[in-house]
Every structure is written in structure tokens, then in C-alpha cells.
């Protein structure tokens with residue numbers, strides 16, 4: 001039984017060794033998120049936003065929509081602020097790089113599974 005012998009050797013090698021996979025999504029322990037991963041962007045510093053709409057203009061997938069600032073929002077110069085339809089976002093990072101005020105920031109948040117499409121609109 002030469003085949004079984006080879007298998008036994010492999011089996012013994014793996015006994016006592018650390019698992020190489022992560023039981024995701026039940027745990028994130030051991031998850032190796034690469035540096036520089038393009039995750040979901042965040043509207044990080046609303047006080048700096050002028051409402052210039054550059055982020056909306058450069059977005060290749062039409063994921064950014066400018067809406068009128070609601071009373072509870074920080075009021076921008078133009079009275080508009082961006083929201084994102086992340087179901088359309090291709091995570092190209094163009095909006096983050098183009099924002100002249102550094103308002104939009106790249107994050108490593110990659111979990112974007114929702115049951116309802118409306119939950120993917122991030123205010």
C-alpha cells in the first residue's frame with residue numbers, strides 16, 4: 001500500500017500544525033488584510049467638504065450622488081454633500097484621490113454584503 005504510506009506521512013505532518021485557513025465570517029482572527037487594500041471609502045471630515053461635486057464628476061460608475069444637506073448634516077458651501085450607492089461602486093479610489101479637501105478617505109472595510117440594496121446607500 002504505497003499510496004496509504006504517503007498519505008499517512010502527510011497526515012502526521014499536519015497534526016499539531018496551525019490551521020492555514022480562517023473560519024471567516026465567524027471569526028476574523030488571523031485574517032490577513034493586505035496593506036493598501038481598497039475597501040469602502042468614508043466621508044471622513046465633513047467640516048472640510050465644500051460640496052464642490054468633483055467626487056461625483058470623476059466617479060466612473062455613477063455611484064456618488066450629491067444631495068442637499070439635511071438640517072442634521074454639516075452644511076457645505078454649496079449646500080450639497082455626497083452620498084454613495086456602494087452597490088455601484090467599483091472601489092477604484094478615484095473620488096478619494098480627486099477630492100481637493102481630503103474629505104474622503106480610503107478604508108480597509110471590505111464587508112459589503114447586504115440583504116437590501118437600499119442599505120448600500122451610505123450617508
Ligand code: SF4
Pocket residue numbers: 048049050051052053054055056081082098099100101102103104
Ligand atoms: S470632492 Fe471632496 S470637497 Fe468636493 S464634494 Fe466631494 S467630498 Fe466634498
Ligand code: SF4
Pocket residue numbers: 041058059060061062063064084088089090091092093094095096
Ligand atoms: S471608489 Fe470609484 S466607483 Fe467608488 S464611488 Fe469612488 S470614484 Fe466611484
